[in-house]
Amino acid sequence: MEQYGFTIVENLQKINEDIQKHELKYHHKRVLVSKEFSFDAAHHLHCYEGKCKNLHGHTYTVVFGISGYVNEIGIVMDFGDIKTIWKEQIEVHLDHRYLNDTLPAMNTTAENMVVWLFEKMRDALVAYENQGLRVEFVRLFETPTSFAEMRREWMADA
Numbered sequence: 001m002e003q004y005g006f007t008i009v010e011n012l013q014k015i016n017e018d019i020q021k022h023e024l025k026y027h028h029k030r031v032l033v034s035k036e037f038s039f040d041a042a043h044h045l046h047c048y049e050g051k052c053k054n055l056h057g058h059t060y061t062v063v064f065g066i067s068g069y070v071n072e073i074g075i076v077m078d079f080g081d082i083k084t085i086w087k088e089q090i091e092v093h094l095d096h097r098y099l100n101d102t103l104p105a106m107n108t109t110a111e112n113m114v115v116w117l118f119e120k121m122r123d124a125l126v127a128y129e130n131q132g133l134r135v136e137f138v139r140l141f142e143t144p145t146s147f148a149e150m151r152r153e154w155m156a157d158a
Contacts, residue, residue, distance in 0.1 A: 024073045032067040032136055035082040039091060043099035043108040060094070061141040064121055068133040077133060085124040090117065110148035114140040118150040 013019055042057040064086075068076040099108040106112045118138045125133045134152060141147040 021072075025070055026074055028069065030067050030069055030132070031076050032065050033076050033079065033082075034063060034065045035079055035086070036061060036063045037083075037086050037091065038062070039095040041094050041097050041099050045109060046107050048107075058142050061144075061147075062117055063137075063139040063141075064117075064135065065137040065139075066121070066125070066133055067136045068128075068131040071131055076131060077128060081128070085121065089124050090120050110140050110142045110146070114138050114148040114150045115155075118155060122155075 015021060038059060038061045040057060040059050042055060044055045045052045064082065066077055066082065070076055093102045099113070103113065103116060106116070117140060118135055121138065122135045125135065137149060137151045139147050139149045
């Protein structure tokens with residue numbers, strides 16, 4: 001039934017009646033899924049002559065790109081699982097923290113931090129190896145227009 005420019009679904013598709021389980025997986029291709037998070041943190045830079053040498057803060061945005069092969073129902077990785085990794089293994093080191101204290105010994109530049117983020121997500125995905133999951137990229141925005149990025153192929157070159 002169409003009303004007000006949209007369709008009202010009257011018969012919800014049923015598994016094993018309208019669609020079979022073997023039809024849920026449509027392809028065998030590698031697909032990238034991506035999830036974005038934000039956090040607020042303070043830091044300062046060492047050996048840098050600019051305003052970032054002083055203690056200051058940012059609202060950072062981080063984007064993770066993770067690829068893999070779909071499972072038997074057509075999912076690469078549940079977005080909720082990515083969020084759980086973020087909340088339990090990564091964000092706890094970052095949000096409302098002084099990064100110079102909570103991250104490993106490094107100058108807390110976006111360039112250093114994006115590699116740390118890549119490594120943390122890569123290490124967390126080991127528990128999900130059943131679908132060939134891998135981190136393809138991590139992008140860390142320090143401001144809405146300035147970001148650093150790490151890509152899987154660059155990590156392999158190191």
